[in-house]
Amino acid sequence: MKKKLISVFMVAAFGASLLAGCGSNASNDTAATSTTEGATSDTTATEDGDKTTITVFAAASLNTVLDELIEMYNETNPDIEILTNYDSSGTLMEQIEEGASCDVFFSAAQKQMDQLQDQDNLVVEGTRHNVVNNQLCVVTYPDSGTEVTGLADLNKASSIALCDGTVPVGKYTRVALMNSGVLDEVEDASVYTTQEVSDALGGVEINETANVSATASAVAEGSNEVGMVYYSDTYGIEDQLEIIEVVSYDLSGNIIYPVAQIANEEATDAQSEAAVAFINYLKSDEATKVFQEHYFDTDVED
Secondary structure, three states: OOOEOOOOOOOOHHHHHHHHHHOOOOOOOOOEEEOOOOOOOOOOOOEEOOEEEEEEEEEHHHHHHHHHHHHHHHHHOOOEEEEEEEEOHHHHHHHHHOOEOOOEEEOOOHHHHHHHHHHOOOEOOOOOEEEEEEOEEEEEOOOOOOOOOOHHHHHHOOEEEEEOOOOHHHHHHHHHHHHOOOOOOOOOHHHOOHHHHHHHOOOOEEEEEOOHHHHHHHHHOOOOOEEEEEHHHHOOOOOOOEEEEEOOHHHHOOEEEEEEEEOOOOOOHHHHHHHHHHHHHHOOHHHHHHHHHOOOEOOOOO
């Protein structure tokens, strides 16, 4: 399988400004690949001396919690080097389909994992697990003076930051709007364009963001009056984002995050074993506690 380089320098200027103003949780406006000291950027699965290196592709909403978990994991597994690539699950799925080297995929939705497994045959059998659940939130910035009280009156906003339907948070928002009667019922809510959502809300201005971290940034810096993010995205930046409403699962449905090993023809046995071991760690009691601290719901069926 042809491997494509995922650049380690794709962190946009947005990331720097948000780190300064909002903490590290909303630091991924574009794809960001981070490495530990000594890692090379031109491969995903190589052995560097005594270290075994794997790459994890993860949804942008997992950035903060996964960085913390990797640091904890390395305390007892210093011989494992984990590179990360954060972006929307749809973008990551496309990168994997196009040949980007990836050992573990941690998605914010089942749809992208299903496609890699059922259509592309890229998920290693027996390694897929559901890890956490999340919830949609309507957020604004402190002292915004917004008249919006929740999903039911989003049309009162002067502007909304929202991902398109290919991004899980954008799809779940459309599902919630559909179940609220704002959008007509269709089989796949992700087909609704941003313009169609705007029209259904009376023509409100919508800033179509690349991923949920970009949405959080747009609201935190006051570029948009309200936005649709995950509950976990408010972790660490509570002073920058005010939660207007936590949307019920009855409206959005469950927001399950699955993880799995991705078939990587270039991976050695050691790298494959390291990928599976890290996936197992994400299901451990230690990891579960950290997910809970970051506002994820860990009461999920595997």
